Amino acid sequence: MTKTNTDFYPITLPTTGNIVHNAQLRYVNIDKVLADSKSDRASKYDGFLNIAYQDSADTLILQSGEIINAVRFTTHDRFVIPVTEVIKKAKTLKAALLNLDKTEMRVIQLLLASILYAPEIKNVPGHCVDFKTFLKQLNTRRWNGFLEFSAPHEINFLTVEAGIPRKTFFSEKLALDHGKKFMLALVDLLGTKQYKISAYPYLQLHDKFLKQIHPAQIVLFSKVFLAVFNYISQEMGATSAHEMFRATQQELDEDFPLLLTMAIDRQGNLIYNGISQPEVFTDSLSAWFNGSIMKITQTTKIEIIPAIEDILKPDQVTLNSLGFYNNCSMLKRGI
Numbered sequence: 188m189t190k191t192n193t194d195f196y197p198i199t200l201p202t203t204g205n206i207v208h209n210a211q212l213r214y215v216n217i218d219k220v221l222a223d224s225k226s227d228r229a230s231k232y233d234g235f236l237n238i239a240y241q242d243s244a245d246t247l248i249l250q251s252g253e254i255i256n257a258v259r260f261t262t263h264d265r266f267v268i269p270v271t272e273v274i275k276k277a278k279t280l281k282a283a284l285l286n287l288d289k290t291e292m293r294v295i296q297l298l299l300a301s302i303l304y305a306p307e308i309k310n311v312p313g314h315c316v317d318f319k320t321f322l323k324q325l326n327t328r329r330w331n332g333f334l335e336f337s338a339p340h341e342i343n344f345l346t347v348e349a350g351i352p353r354k355t356f357f358s359e360k361l362a363l364d365h366g367k368k369f370m371l372a373l374v375d376l377l378g379t380k381q382y383k384i385s386a387y388p389y390l391q392l393h394d395k396f397l398k399q400i401h402p403a404q405i406v407l408f409s410k411v412f413l414a415v416f417n418y419i420s421q422e423m424g425a426t427s428a429h430e431m432f433r434a435t436q437q438e439l440d441e442d443f444p445l446l447l448t449m450a451i452d453r454q455g456n457l458i459y460n461g462i463s464q465p466e467v468f469t470d471s472l473s474a475w476f477n478g479s480i481m482k483i484t485q486t487t488k489i490e491i492i493p494a495i496e497d498i499l500k501p502d503q504v505t506l507n508s509l510g511f512y513n514n515c516s517m518l519k520r521g522i
Contacts, residue, residue, distance in 0.1 A: 195240060196239050197237075197286075198237055198340055198342070199340055200290065200294065200358060201294045201356035202358070205288050206234075206289065207220070207287035209284045210286075211284065212283040212284065212285050215285050217277045220287065221247075221274075232249070235248060235249070237285070237286045237288070238276075239285075243259055243260060243261045244340075245257065245259050248298075248299075253401075254402075255399070256397060256398060257273045258302065262339075268462070270399060271402045274402065293346075296397065297356065299392060303392070306385045308384065309385045313336070313377030313382040313384055314378050322352065325350045331348055332347055332388045332389040334384060335387065336377065342358070343355070343356065343357045343358055398465060399463060399464060404468065407505065408469075409456070412457045412476070413454075413457070414498050415455075415476070423483070425453060425455075426453070431479055432479045436451075439474055443474050445463055445467055448461040472511075473510075477515040477518070
């Protein structure tokens with residue numbers, strides 16, 4: 188039986204233009220869409236790639252065409268998830284609708300802030316709030332922050348500075364004429380529709396919170412780990428190599444807690460499916476890498492560094508740009 192668009196879980200966010208509308212995921216090459224978004228100059232926009240399934244929606248967040256984060260929306264919640272999880276699911280479950288929309292960077296910041304920070308009030312039904320009085324209270328307090336007006340499958344934002352409503356970021360569903368009677372129209376709308384209000388104190392979302400580790404970076408480090416592990420295994424045996432890496436990981440996990448979410452199997456495969464900022468991921472991996480090389484060198488007296496530097500040479504420029512050598516004192520940058 189063919190599914191209709193109403194069988195899926197759409198999520199409507201404030202956008203500035205639609206590029207792909209309700210495309211059947213089974214007919215979409217997700218890799219090509221993502222590749223085009225970062226290679227075509229005209230496609231280097233900020234936006235949302237939304238994939239609507241039957242019970243949830245996954246959204247890849249784009250900045251200048253590059254994936255920087257991912258969010259999952261369910262009936263009662265929204266939360267950040269690994270980018271790799273979104274892509275893997277999109278390639279596995281084909282019963283979904285895909286939408287690609289442009290947006291403003293401020294909308295991306297507000298969406299992530301609504302997930303990362305606690306609101307002063309949350310999901311209060313609009314018809315239960317005297318919105319005029321509420322705005323007067325914000326004005327008296329000279330409150331800074333943003334308001335969220337949410338409905339099933341829909342999110343809208345209104346920024347407030349020193350108690351004065353400043354800028355709206357509304358979806359098409361909540362589109363209002365921004366004339367002199369705008370606030371009156373908004374009051375009326377909140378009283379008649381099933382919108383809920385949340386209020387978030389203003390917090391400047393630091394750029395580092397916008398981004399999580401890109402899948403390509405995970406692939407690169409996994410390749411490096413595997414190549415070096417295989418070489419060390421030839422020198423001292425796979426079991427001993429694995430024990431050295433695991434011992435170093437346990438020694439460093441207090442200073443680099445992200446290591447608690449990682450593992451390396453006995454074949455040298457790096458196992459990781461978490462959420463991390465790119466810099467934290469790189470710092471943790473390079474410290475683990477450096478500590479393992481140091482431990483092996485000091486314990487066994489085997490001269491492994493020149494060979495490891497040769498292994499890394501093909502990726503040296505990329506590793507250096509990512510900051511890999513900042514915590515890797517045992518190796519020369521060679522650049």
